[in-house]
Amino acid sequence: MCLRSCCKLGNDLSGKERRTVISLSIIFVVVFSGFHGIQNLQSTINNESGRGVISLSVVYGCFVLSSFFAPSFIRVLTAKGCLITGCISHLVYAASNLYPVFWTLLSASAFVGLTSGLLWTSQGMYISQCAISFSQTKNVPMKKIFGKFHGIFYFGFAFPRVVGNCLSSIILMQGQYNETTNNVSKSERVKSCGAELCPEMSVTQGLFLLPDPLIVKILMAAFTTLSIIGLLLCVFLLPPLPITVTSSQKSVARKMLSASFSCLLVNTEVAMLLFIPSVLLHSFVESFLWIDISKAYISCPFGVEFVGFSMALNGVLNGISSFLLPRLANLIGRKYVMTSLIIGITASYVGFLVWMPTDDGLPQIMGIVAVQGLLEGGLCTLLATLLSSMYTEKTDAAFASLETWKALGNTVNIGLAYYLCERSRLYIMFALCTLSIISYVALEMHLQKKTKLTEVDYEEENETINVELRGAEDSSDTK
Template identity: 25%
Template sequence: MQEICTFFKENHLKNVIVVSIGFLLLFTAYGGLQNLQSSLNVEGGLGVLSLSVIYGALIASSMFLPPIIIKSIGCKWSVVAAMCCYITYTVGNFYPSRYTLIPTAFLLGLGGGPLWTGKSTYLTTIGNKYAEKSGKLGKDIVNQYFGIFFLIFQLSGVFGNLISSLIFSQNSTKVEILNSSAYAHCGAGDCPGANMDNNNTTEFHRPAKSLVYTLLAVYTGCGILAVVLTAIFLEGQAKEDDNRSFCTTFLATFYHLRDKRQCLLIPLTMFIGFEVAFLSSEYTKAYVTCVLGIQFVGYVMICFGISTSLCSFICGKISQYTGRTALLAIATAINIACIVSLLLWKPLPNQFAVFFVFPALWGFADAIWQTQINALYGILFNDHKEAAFANFRLWESVGFLIAFAYSNFLCVYIKLYVVLGMLIAGIVFYGAVEYLERTKTPSAGCEAENNENAIFPEEEQTKL
């Protein structure tokens, strides 16, 4: 009891909760809006195009901005400024056009790098400070902080999609169960422009403008509340001395690519972007919206969010017993089974439960990829963690960018083959990394073991 009281007195738990709720509110808005882009702004593929711009800008942001901005204004104000960038994108959706969505998408992408890096750095800093004062291990306290953060943050996928589903469920448009031939273009057979003459198109299920404006107003309010909460209640931290030159800081991400292990991990890191992009963009449009209507997208993605959250917690608990390789093998098997099934499945409205099975399984696999690959980066690159995780965010964003870029030009079955190809390539090259690590000299092996004990921010995501 005394330990709990001390925890509160130090204000560290308060700061963790503040930043966690801030991210919860921010991504309740952005996450829900991202899942709707391929269905909501379908004209000319504008919604997916804006997502491509976001991740294109995020690539540049991850390469250059985080160290420079954090060094200049500190973690707290880096996070606050980045949150403001996210709000502009929500506002741009009120009047969607190339002149509103594209610039705001670019601004959001620029803010993404400093947002996540600032958050990780902030939680690690206050965790290590509290550990030093209390005489505990820094990795244990940081682990607790990230556990609290992701426990709260993962709920954004539930709340954001629940809000959209509740609002759009008021739409007067009803989904009629038509002849099976009316859904022939849904699912893997969905191709750009192929279903424009069918009643089951995305446009047919588009909600009324008043409901769209209501949703965007709620999302904008969530974003503003996140900024106000973080700016007022989050305590700033003194900036650490950094004697590195501007050039060294600027190019650290590129220098890290000289490590062949990093290069071998690029395909698997990109795959994470591909698989998340497919579910949030292609599955929601070609399967859910095409057959059930846009009002069901939120409910389906809630299933994904709950599955990812619970499985992240489970994986963090059992990974110490099963090992990383076994969990990645399970994720690979799940993704391959889902991809093959999606290629063969002909979705119909009377198969309602099946629409929720796929996101649940996909969320289970995604939880493994996110936690275990973050852990792998943490173990392998402890001496260059900032550059390593900048590369993680960079190549994951490249995967997102490519997936969203070809979304308006390829059929869904081709996209499934692309995701499958990236998975196979990623696992093969990952195996090469494991081989290199297992064939190290004994001294190198000891060093790797020490690195594994020196856990840093992003790896804490595996310990939820």
């Protein structure tokens, strides 16, 4: 059934594939500029009682649930309907930060989480179906188009980090920061930052200089405005993916149950089991950036106003690598690029572990953050490309599984941030890097073996056909 659906979608998108991918990228840039800006500041500006970190854990906890059931709801609401719903939830989340108490943050966080699985699974379906349609129309190898279209999207998706974070730094720099209200001097505060920071220290020792509340409200109002613009673009700019659903409620329920079961079934396959550790690594890298780097390595030693510029630099290099590394993988081989990326990420965490906070250490930590953006962007794009090539006929279930595991990894990592010191978190990251590189090498070996078996079956089938043709010719000659 999925294969017929893919073919239909490809024909309907004919001639509009590239424009659709670019439109989708623009929508995500606008919507996520506000979300990324807020996300990177939550652990600092909403540090009281840990409500910022708790709200993010609610987002990704609900994300896990919504990702699993995403294929079911996409069958009913359509991919564009799910994208619109996701844009509305991000608008509500940005608005809730104008009055950031527990009940507003947690309810908005739950809404975002429960729609994010639909949003990101729909995004994966749009990119994959555009690539399939383009490959069929232009007679271009599908593998190259998957890498190209995912590269275009993730190149664009790096710009929310640039726009949102630059906006946050520019606005927050207009505020006043009174250092005399803290319990410790600047030199003592800096020594407690970096790998030495523990969750309770940020509250008991007054390590953070917070901006004027009015400045924060102005920033959140700007992010809310961006979310409104993104919602309007999604409604009027993005073409729909035509997915037909019958009006029978019994038929709809059966489709939803079948879709959820297919998502569960994908996770029992050997290829997906070997793929999961790399997905978890990517999710841990992402959430370590939002929670730990912004808090322990930038806000603590240098001030919250520098978080935006650091994350914007990370986003620029993230976008560059998203665009270039899939092309490099096509030239020299995906397995060499992916292995190098995982090793590079491991090395970046060595940098976070050994870096000693100093008053003039901002250029050093910004350099490490920039390099990590280069590595994380390439890893994200190549993972999506690899998944698209592995499951060309089950894109909805495959991308739902991808987002489920990413959300689960983010939830676990954010939860650990509430209890563990930075040094302990870094050791966990090293262990995950080791597991990821072992599982990825095993995955490439499995896919190579599977490809060889397919080629052998294809050759045997051709040989059987040739024998039958020769037999038919001999029979004809005899007559």
